[in-house]
Amino acid sequence: MSSTSPPSVSHRTRWMRWTFLLLMTAALSLTVPACTTGVNPVSGNTRAMGYSWEQELQLGKQADQQIQQQFGVYESEELQRYVDRIAQDVLAVSHMRRPDTPDKFRNAEFTFRVLDSEVINAFALPGGYVYVTRGLLAHLNNEAQLAVVLGHEIAHVAARHASQQAGRQQLTQLGVLGAGVAGGLAFGGETARSIMGLGGQAAQLFSLKYSRENERESDRLGVEYAVKAGYEASEGADFFTTLKRKRDQSGQSIPSWQSTHPDPGERETSIVRLAQEWQGRVAEPANEIDQGPYYNAIARIILGKNPRQGFTEDNTFYHPDLRFSFPYPAGWQVINQPRQVAVVEPDQSAYVTFSFSQEDSPRAAATAFAGQEGLTTVDRSSTSINGLNAERLLVSGKTQQGGEVRALSYFIAYDDNVYRFTGITTSQRYNQYESEFERTMRGFDQLRDPAKLNVEPARIAIRDADTRRAFSQFVEPSRLPKEMNSEDLAILNQVELQQTIERGQPLKLPN
16 A cells, blocks of 8 residues: 555545445446447558547546556656666557558557556556556566567557457456456466456456457567567567466466467467567667666666555554554455555455545545445444544445445544545345454554564665575575565576576576
8 A cells, every 4th residue: 555645536536436336246337339440550451449549549548547546656767767768669660650650650659657566567558558567577687578578568559459359349347356457468366456446447448358369469569579679589488488487386377278368388489489580580680688787777676565565464464654554354365555455355255445535534534435326324433443533334235236235434533644444245244244344443553663664675686696506595585575485586587496507697686
């Protein structure tokens, strides 16, 4: 949870209502875009599209604001400039910047952002918005790999894949924990979970899943663009090896035919083949790898989760920057986001969310929440929680499927903010979870423990190997973030744990 100030009143109201509906398991109904015809800048052909190019520009702009608010932008202007420079070089040789491309595409501005997430992911929105996470940057080894990833995402925009898919499929319901990021390079389910609470246009765009052919086309174009920008694109294969190792490590291996993304192992082979083909088709050598400049750029980047934004220990959530803590039920999953914290019961039959309220007092916050359409107040009272002024509110409501739910909320004034807890479950199971809700919410308190207040994130340090030895001998477990192990660090460096490291070889190690 970010320590930045709450968003505007209008956004907070929309966000609060959207989150409440999500956690009541009521799905968001999305409107099917009207089909139109449009030019594909890659092929030059006219085909059915879900949106006009002008609509894509507007949709991307709207969703970009939601992405920034939901995920958070990584605070490093230097790293942002570095990524943008490479991205602009790759964009310059793409179909979006070629002389025969129609002006409306060629003049479109692209925006590249580094998101503050440890998840390994990159994705694009229509109209020229491309995102890479700090987790992805940490797992890349050089500029050439980054160029391939950026080329892949630029290709999704250039080929108008989102608009193609919108023209083909009817948008379906968005589940409680959100849909996966369409067209991204994400590994595992963390990204799907991380967009819980993402509403409006961004949610609609994320529910579009690219076809496998879309993904393969973006792989082909990504390699082409990287080679034409002067990079040794075959380096990209090593990154897909990283994805394969992360997948295998977590036991989430699935047959490639069950996913819209080609299997990472398949992509390892195809990337090398495509790079070799394009190497023979360009006039100038494309052999830039540029590990040194890349390592300089990512030195000091946060490694793993940032505990300053909240962490868990012994069934307690701590937030050092905002100086509070609260307990949560054993076995429940904590999902920490820039705008909220969600605590989810194992079978997803109950949830507790914690977030900012826009109102300036607990009483006003409770009144605003209770006034939402479709909610009925069951009980309300003023109270005190660990010496802090608070308001308790119990409401009932209906899901879109006709079921009845109950939501217990506490609104707590602390340190110039008003915070809101909300626990939600069906009316039939409310008595089962009420004590868990109460214990979590009434456990909110000021954080005073210096050890928790002064915790700092691990950061990447680039160090040259001082002698020839196995990579495992460079690992200092005490320096690793608590969610990482030695194998994770080996994967981060794109080496095997027992692989021999030569003297002078640069390594990414926790500081």
